[in-house]
């Protein structure tokens with residue numbers, strides 16, 4: 001077969017206006033006003049701007065032609081992952097500049113502080129020490145008694161349930177599990193349970209209920225056997241409305257199905273507020289307490305991973321922690337220049353602040369990673385969706401952007417048109433495993449061919465001139481060929497990272513999640529934000545309480561005319 005040949009970046013047209021416009025992302029007012037900070041002093045800013053300008057006019061395909069070792073130079077094996085970041089607008093000069101910025105912004109120091117339990121979460125006055133959770137997988141001790149007792153209680157619960165020591169109200173062993181939780185108390189276990197469900201039959205059939213929409217809990221309850229279903233009520237605060245409502249609905253349903261009031265052995269709580277769980281009615285010995293400093297979106301490594309251990313076995317949960325530990329080790333012992341999660345974080349900074357890009361796509365070419373984009377949305381957008389520094393100063397530069405995506409190849413028949421020909425450049429992450437658990441003919445090979453060809457085409461594009469020549473040589477009149485070629489031309493020059501794993505194992509999953517966490521931390525430290533808090537979600541929660549009062553008619557708050565009108569419509573609908 002004739003090899004694919006692409007000309008370097010040349011569409012017979014100028015670089016489109018939006019690309020030039022990206023540079024404006026940094027070209028903000030040169031004299032920051034009081035209370036406004038930027039990580040970029042004027043020298044760094046002009047260096048970054050001129051590097052961005054040069055890189056915009058240096059096609060990615062040209063970079064590959066000029067450096068035969070480029071793929072090797074800009075890729076690395078890290079634990080069970082292989083990361084290729086060579087299809088990015090970088091060279092040694094750009095990377096050095098970004099690493100210098102990171103160093104000046106204290107990224108090395110803050111990453112080290114992460115390992116010592118420093119109070120990096122300053123707005124909530126909480127320590128941060130996720131590596132200590134992963135270390136437990138190796139040593140079965142962390143040096144912190146709260147962590148050690150959390151894991152030993154977790155292991156004991158898992159053992160009691162799997163061995164049948166803990167049984168349902170009628171004496172039967174549990175067959176099904178429903179994890180009731182939302183946000184960080186749902187996404188992580190849901191993702192990992194789904195990812196590992198392709199290996200073996202689950203030890204307990206696992207279901208999830210998050211949303212307060214009554215359809216969710218009703219539909220889950222309709223599929224589980226009352227006598228043998230165990231419920232986990234997962235809520236760090238134990239005050240989350242959705243979780244408390246769904247847990248109450250589950251308990252009422254169980255009492256009615258089993259025709260008794262005592263269904264306590266069917267409910268386990270995971271929380272940092274054991275007293276609230278007790279008041280809610282959870283038996284004391286079935287409360288798994290998690291240290292307060294563990295944030296919801298980082299909690300999959302902790303007791304909040306109980307559903308993973310119950311569904312797939314404690315061994316798999318430990319292997320998952322072990323994968324995270326692999327990345328901890330890499331981050332601890334690699335200089336910034338070869339520290340892969342840091343480099344990925346710096347690429348986020350580069351595109352956000354020097355190119356003005358505010359969107360990135362996550363495209364797993366692995367059906368059992370289909371929930372990864374949703375997981376990463378919370379991880380990145382709840383963490384880096386900030387516009388003040390950790391000291392409370394208004395920021396002058398862009399921070400976290402929008403993360404979105406879906407599994408390949410589905411996305412190719414949907415939004416990839418925009419990735420290829422839309423007016424914005426959107427960096428993409430392609431993620432694939434090299435072996436499928438469910439091989440069928442050549443389907444997996446074809447999946448991978450699609451994955452690799454998408455990143456190739458995004459990078460290389462195809463020029464209008466080349467298309468025109470091909471159309472005319474196939475007999476199209478020159479005038480028509482010229483016109484159609486403009487529509488078919490692919491801009492190319494669009495960056496992507498490819499992450500490969502041998503197979504979707506618990507260890508590979510742990511490494512993948514930890515890789516993204518460190519990427520987030522590195523970018524956040526450069527931006528000067530606190531990635532560990534989420535104050536922006538609080539007001540909505542408060543106002544919803546007020547509006548509940550308004551909808552039930554118990555309160556008459558003063559409201560804008562739009563909200564008041566919507567409330568009236570809802571109330572009227574209930575009367576018909």
Ligand code: F6P
Pocket residue numbers: 182183184185234235236237238239240243296297382534537
């Ligand atoms: O609404 C945001 C949030 O606080 C998340 O950060 C958290 O993961 C989720 O709610 C659930 O909180 P909890 O575990 O306390 O129920």
